[in-house]
Structure formats: C-alpha cells, structure tokens
Amino acid sequence: MNNLLSIHTLRFLLLIVFQVLLFNHIDFLGYVNPYIYILFIALYPVKNNRMLFLFLSFLLGLIIDFFMDSGGINATASLIIAFIRPAVLKFSFGAVYEHNVLKFNNTNFIQKLAYFSILIVIHHFFYFLMEFFNISKIILILKNTLLSSIFTILLSILITTIFSKKTK
Amino acid sequence: MQQIVNFILRNKSFLFFLLLLSISVSLTIQSHSYHRSKFINSANFFTGGLYNTSNSISSYFNLEEENQKLNKENARLNTLIGNTKKESISYIDTTTFENTFKFTPARIIKNSYSKQQNVLLINKGKKDSIKDDLAVIDNNKIIGITANYNSKYATVISILNTTSRISAQLKKTNHFGTLSWNGKSPKVVQLTDIQKNAPVKIGDTIITSGRSSIFPKGILIGSIKDFKLDITENYYEINVSLFNDMTNLEHVMVIENKDKSLIEDLLNNE
Numbered sequence: 001m002n003n004l005l006s007i008h009t010l011r012f013l014l015l016i017v018f019q020v021l022l023f024n025h026i027d028f029l030g031y032v033n034p035y036i037y038i039l040f041i042a043l044y045p046v047k048n049n050r051m052l053f054l055f056l057s058f059l060l061g062l063i064i065d066f067f068m069d070s071g072g073i074n075a076t077a078s079l080i081i082a083f084i085r086p087a088v089l090k091f092s093f094g095a096v097y098e099h100n101v102l103k104f105n106n107t108n109f110i111q112k113l114a115y116f117s118i119l120i121v122i123h124h125f126f127y128f129l130m131e132f133f134n135i136s137k138i139i140l141i142l143k144n145t146l147l148s149s150i151f152t153i154l155l156s157i158l159i160t161t162i163f164s165k166k167t168k
Numbered sequence: 169m170q171q172i173v174n175f176i177l178r179n180k181s182f183l184f185f186l187l188l189l190s191i192s193v194s195l196t197i198q199s200h201s202y203h204r205s206k207f208i209n210s211a212n213f214f215t216g217g218l219y220n221t222s223n224s225i226s227s228y229f230n231l232e233e234e235n236q237k238l239n240k241e242n243a244r245l246n247t248l249i250g251n252t253k254k255e256s257i258s259y260i261d262t263t264t265f266e267n268t269f270k271f272t273p274a275r276i277i278k279n280s281y282s283k284q285q286n287v288l289l290i291n292k293g294k295k296d297s298i299k300d301d302l303a304v305i306d307n308n309k310i311i312g313i314t315a316n317y318n319s320k321y322a323t324v325i326s327i328l329n330t331t332s333r334i335s336a337q338l339k340k341t342n343h344f345g346t347l348s349w350n351g352k353s354p355k356v357v358q359l360t361d362i363q364k365n366a367p368v369k370i371g372d373t374i375i376t377s378g379r380s381s382i383f384p385k386g387i388l389i390g391s392i393k394d395f396k397l398d399i400t401e402n403y404y405e406i407n408v409s410l411f412n413d414m415t416n417l418e419h420v421m422v423i424e425n426k427d428k429s430l431i432e433d434l435l436n437n438e
Contacts, residue, residue: 072196
C-alpha cells in the first residue's frame with residue numbers, strides 16, 4: 001500500500017514537471033501540444049476513494065493552470081474526465097472491470113487504446129471548449145481537439161508501454 | 169429532514185463534483201471576462217521559481233543569437249546618439265529628457281504563443297519597482313502589458329491575447345484605432361476602428377499612439393498586411409503583421425510612465 005502511494009505521488013509530481021517544462025513547449029505546427037499529465041487520472045487505481053480521486057484530479061488541473069496562467073481550464077477538463085472515468089472503464093474493459101481484477105499492466109492493447117482515446121478526446125474537447133469559450137468557433141475547437149488528441153494518445157501509449165512492468 | 173440528509177449522503181461524490189466544477193468554471197469565466205486572473209497566475213514563488221530555474225539553464229542555448237540582438241540594439245542606440253549630437257547642441261537621452269519614462273531591463277522566463285490567452289512571465293517584480301499596467305517592449309517593438317506581480321516575478325499580458333486591447337495609430341498620420349488579436353496566427357494582429365478616410369496602404373507602419381499613457385508614442389508594432397472595411401462601412405479592419413517574432417523572446421525592457429497617475433487623475437476629474 002505504501003509503495004503504491006509513493007508511486008502515485010511520484011507520478012503526480014513528475015507529470016506536472018514534464019508537462020510544464022517540456023510538453024507545453026513542443027508547439028508542433030505552431031499550436032499542437034500534448035497534455036500528458038492526464039495519465040495520472042487514467043492510471044489511478046481502480047479501487048479508490050471517489051471523493052479523494054475527484055479532488056486530486058481537480059488539484060492536478062489547478063496546478064497546471066497556475067503554471068499556464070489559464071484560469072480554470074485544465075481543472076475543469078481534468079475534473080470532468082475523473083468524474084466519467086468509471087463509465088469509460090466499464091465501456092472499454094467490460095467484465096474485467098466489473099470483477100475488480102483490472103490491472104493496467106496486463107490488459108489487451110486494443111482495450112487500453114480505446115480507454116485512453118476516449119478519456120483523452122473528452123479531456124481535450126472540454127479543454128479547448130473552455131479555452132476558446134465561444135461556441136461559434138466550434139470548427140477550430142474540433143480541429144484542435146483532433147490534432148492534440150492524436151499527439152497525446154500516441155505519447156501516452158508510448159510512455160505506458162515503456163514504463164510498464166511485465167507481470168509474466 | 170432525514171430524507172435530505174440521506175440524499176446528500178447518497179450523492180455526496182456527485183455534489184462534490186458539482187462543487188469543484190463550479191469553482192473551476194467560475195475561474196475560467198473570470199479569466200475570460202477580466203483580462204487578468206487574480207488567483208490563478210504564474211507570478212508566485214513556486215511557479216516563478218521553477219520557470220526561473222529552467223530558464224537559467226535553457227537561456228544558454230541561444231546566447232549567440234541574443235548577443236547579436238543586443239549588439240544590433242546597441243548599434244541602433246549609438247547611431248541615435250551620434251545623429252542627435254550633430255543635429256542639435258542640446259543632448260537628448262532618456263535619463264535627462266524630461267525623465268517621464270523609466271526603463272527596467274528584464275528577462276522573459278516563460279513564453280507562450282500557441283494559446284488564446286497568452287501570458288508571459290518576467291523575472292522582475294515589486295523589488296524592482298514593477299507595477300501593474302506597465303509597457304513591455306523588446307528592441308523598441310511591442311510585446312505586452314504587465315498584469316500580476318509579486319516580490320520577484322510579474323506576468324505580462326502578451327499582445328497575443330484575445331482580451332488585450334492597445335491603442336495604436338498609423339505612423340504617417342495620426343488616425344488611431346484599437347489593436348487586438350483574433351487568436352489565429354502568432355504573427356498577425358488586428359487593428360480596428362480606423363476611420364474610413366484614413367490613407368491606409370499595404371506595407372504602412374503601425375506604431376503605438378501613446379494615448380493610453382501605458383506605452384510611449386512610437387513603439388513599433390508592425391506593417392499593414394491587408395485591410396477591408398467592416399460591416400458598418402465606416403471603419404477599417406486591418407491585419408497587421410508584427411515586426412517582433414513573438415515566438416523568440418528573451419531580453420525585454422519594462423517602461424514605466426511616471427506621469428501616468430497625473431494623466432489619469434486629470435482624466436478622471438473631467
């Protein structure tokens with residue numbers, strides 16, 4: 001339990017540092033940035049205290065907001081995906097999730113891809129919706145969501161594959 | 169009563185979610201409706217310190233380019249001094265000339281240009297007598313206006329911020345308008361409210377007007393890229409391509425107008 005706690009604390013801090021110092025400055029094509037910090041929310045233990053999980057996600061987003069001077073954009077988007085995560089888990093992993101034996105290290109690749117993609121697309125959509133804050137720019141919002149999502153999905157699959165411990 | 173308590177207990181995580189959501193959405197709305205967020209900004213000890221550390225490492229990578237820039241600026245100032253001496257006996261420079269504007273050099277430690285609300289961070293704060301609403305320029309070209317500050321750091325609302333509004337004018341004549349940004353390209357800003365009878369030509373220079381008492385008059389902004397009349401057909405909407413490369417900034421100057429409070433008092437009394 002202690003080990004698990006320290007892993008998640010470390011992940012929380014490392015993701016913030018890398019997001020702020022590295023991934024916010026990629027600016028591929030001038031504006032496409034990956035928002036990799038939501039890996040913390042995606043990889044949080046499935047069995048959890050819901051209130052604490054919501055609060056941690058909110059806090060994570062808020063800290064990123066402090067660094068990016070962006071009001072409450074990241075906090076809103078993170079909070080929303082933290083709230084809908086159980087539904088996404090159920091949708092992408094089905095029976096494995098319902099029997100409470102889900103471990104992210106040994107899941108099937110397609111299921112993992114689906115899980116990450118849904119969370120990331122929803123997060124990015126709300127992120128850009130909040131950033132533009134103007135429904136008449138919906139085309140621009142969707143374009144940004146699509147491009148940034150592809151980038152984030154690729155990176156998060158890469159990162160989780162590299163840092164996963166094979167449990168065979 | 170029992171039922172209400174039960175309802176709250178049953179839905180406590182959902183209610184907690186709603187509470188946090190309303191906080192974050194209101195912070196977002198605040199950041200959109202008011203051009204500076206009072207609570208969420210990077211001018212604090214922790215975020216400023218981290219950006220400062222990372223910048224002190226990364227600034228070594230483009231030292232050569234920055235040196236060249238500073239050399240050019242030096243050369244420009246030297247020619248200015250040389251030419252002024254020849255023209256008149258009374259010697260003009262900013263330390264003696266009425267002393268209206270105070271220049272403070274600063275370094276950008278966090279740059280941002282790909283978002284809708286771009287905010288920069290500089291490594292000077294209250295200790296260096298930085299206040300809010302001071303002009304920030306780079307090599308006599310416009311960058312933005314300071315907003316929040318603490319003892320060591322200050323945030324700068326970039327001209328690449330959809331909420332920023334700056335008074336600007338044509339260099340040739342005194343027709344003035346409002347400079348804003350539509351959030352599309354970090355190289356192009358928009359100048360609106362220029363009267364229809366103004367002589368607007370592609371390639372003309374746009375400078376700050378000095379009307380807002382933040383920027384001194386004559387800070388370079390950009391050149392006219394294209395223009396058209398707006399819906400009312402009374403004013404021009406002009407696309408201005410910036411002289412400054414906002415994606416590559418390091419050393420900047422903060423300008424304080426010492427007469428600003430006098431001007432504002434006078435305007436408020438009327």
